[in-house]
Amino acid sequence: MGRTTAFYIKTMPWGLFNSVKGFSNEDIGHLEEILTFYRERERRFQMDIQPASSSTQMLRILTGKGLFQEGFHSVLYGLPRAERPELPASITIQPIENEAEFDVYAGIHCVGAGMSLDDKHHFVNNNIGLLYRPGWKLFLARWNDIPAAVGVIHIHDGTASLALAATLPEYRRKGLQTALLQWRLHEAHHAGCNLVAGQASFGSSSQHNMERLGMNLAWTRAVWGPIGN
Numbered sequence: 001m002g003r004t005t006a007f008y009i010k011t012m013p014w015g016l017f018n019s020v021k022g023f024s025n026e027d028i029g030h031l032e033e034i035l036t037f038y039r040e041r042e043r044r045f046q047m048d049i050q051p052a053s054s055s056t057q058m059l060r061i062l063t064g065k066g067l068f069q070e071g072f073h074s075v076l077y078g079l080p081r082a083e084r085p086e087l088p089a090s091i092t093i094q095p096i097e098n099e100a101e102f103d104v105y106a107g108i109h110c111v112g113a114g115m116s117l118d119d120k121h122h123f124v125n126n127n128i129g130l131l132y133r134p135g136w137k138l139f140l141a142r143w144n145d146i147p148a149a150v151g152v153i154h155i156h157d158g159t160a161s162l163a164l165a166a167t168l169p170e171y172r173r174k175g176l177q178t179a180l181l182q183w184r185l186h187e188a189h190h191a192g193c194n195l196v197a198g199q200a201s202f203g204s205s206s207q208h209n210m211e212r213l214g215m216n217l218a219w220t221r222a223v224w225g226p227i228g229n
Contacts, residue, residue: 015044024053047224072202078215080189085182096138112166151180160188162198
């Protein structure tokens with residue numbers, strides 16, 4: 001339908017992982033079809049709305065269908081970093097290369113994303129394939145030898161995407177995500193990339209960390225979701 005794609009992940013029941021991309025004025029006529037798609041699957045979802053592809057009429061229609069804007073999300077871009085990061089003595093970073101290490105990664109990803117550790121199996125089942133897929137690299141950061149944060153990078157055709165980052169709540173504001181950002185920016189250089197892209201909630205510490213390392217805001221999109229779910 002037009003340029004819109006509705007994603008559904010059976011094993012990940014949260015709106016973040018079931019999203020509508022590319023929706024614009026030209027696809028207003030397909031809105032009910034999209035809503036039915038998620039309703040039939042009893043799945044909460046989110047719609048990513050780009051400012052340049054929206055209109056007052058479209059936003060009024062979304063509201064009339066029981067949707068509301070629940071936040072903003074930033075897209076940033078920057079350049080790889082040639083210099084190897086000098087990490088604080090308390091922080092070490094290693095690649096995740098086997099399933100035992102991946103289990104630790106999944107737990108940090110789960111809790112760092114605000115989910116219960118009881119839901120870790122969703123993160124394991126949905127992401128285990130990244131270990132063996134070309135272009136994907138996962139990293140584990142330790143704070144004084146304790147697993148505390150993770151970061152992911154995807155490399156394709158000269159572009160590195162900062163695909164994911166998460167930190168356990170008790171280890172936040174210790175520089176772990178800055179260290180993982182520096183590490184991945186250097187990894188992008190090592191892979192011969194000429195562009196790095198990343199995303200973060202608007203105005204968040206993640207966005208500020210990226211900007212401090214020289215990344216710039218490309219655009220901000222609005223995040224919409226169903227009322228009452």
